[in-house]
Amino acid sequence: TQLLEQSPQFLSIQEGENLTVYCNSSSVFSSLQWYRQEPGEGPVLLVTVVTGGEVKKLKRLTFQFGDARKDSSLHITAAQPGDTGLYLCAGAGDYKLSFGAGTTVTVRA
Amino acid sequence: GAGVSQSPSNKVTEKGKDVELRCDPISGHTALYWYRQSLGQGLEFLIYFQGNSAPDKSGLPSDRFSAERTGGSVSTLTIQRTQQEDSAVYLCASSLALSVSYNEQFFGPGTRLTVL
Numbered sequence: 001t002q003l004l005e006q007s008p009q010f011l012s013i014q015e016g017e018n019l020t021v022y023c024n025s026s027s028v029f030s031s032l033q034w035y036r037q038e039p040g041e042g043p044v045l046l047v048t049v050v051t052g053g054e055v056k057k058l059k060r061l062t063f064q065f066g067d068a069r070k071d072s073s074l075h076i077t078a079a080q081p082g083d084t085g086l087y088l089c090a091g092a093g094d095y096k097l098s099f100g101a102g103t104t105v106t107v108r109a
Numbered sequence: 110g111a112g113v114s115q116s117p118s119n120k121v122t123e124k125g126k127d128v129e130l131r132c133d134p135i136s137g138h139t140a141l142y143w144y145r146q147s148l149g150q151g152l153e154f155l156i157y158f159q160g161n162s163a164p165d166k167s168g169l170p171s172d173r174f175s176a177e178r179t180g181g182s183v184s185t186l187t188i189q190r191t192q193q194e195d196s197a198v199y200l201c202a203s204s205l206a207l208s209v210s211y212n213e214q215f216f217g218p219g220t221r222l223t224v225l
Contacts, residue, residue: 041216
């Protein structure tokens, strides 16, 4: 059983469109992290959100942490083929991360 | 600089054999983590090391799994009497210190284990 539920599981969109990935949990986390993983590689950290209600922007990516620190979203504006990959959210405990199952994003040129 | 490296990158073994997976963390990183990623699943936490010590081994799936770390550096994950359900990608990560919220974990490329 995953502590963190991600939706959708798969997302295929055309270049230039927007997309949102959701990460929900019944547990409260001290922080929540988003990773992107490409085939044959390990996940790479995109952002860490710590404060409830926090919004962070990285170029075309916007990350939001829910007020209750149980859920988060990742929004990509004007997606590009280079955004293709597996997006993973992870909740931070004292010493370990609990990962969601991931959202596979495909951006078609 | 060098990142986290893992070897072998691929391992095919027969059911019942033992396998040993190796992780070389980033130099100076005191914390080291092992995860398992099955097809269509997220990462499953297995074990962490602070220095050479593994305070919590409850994430290991069974007593066939063991891990050690020596010299505060290289770690090995050993799976004895492998089963087909052990097939997965085994990922290692290291971080400067243990607090996961404030210390980025850097992941290696993983070892893909296939048990026939």
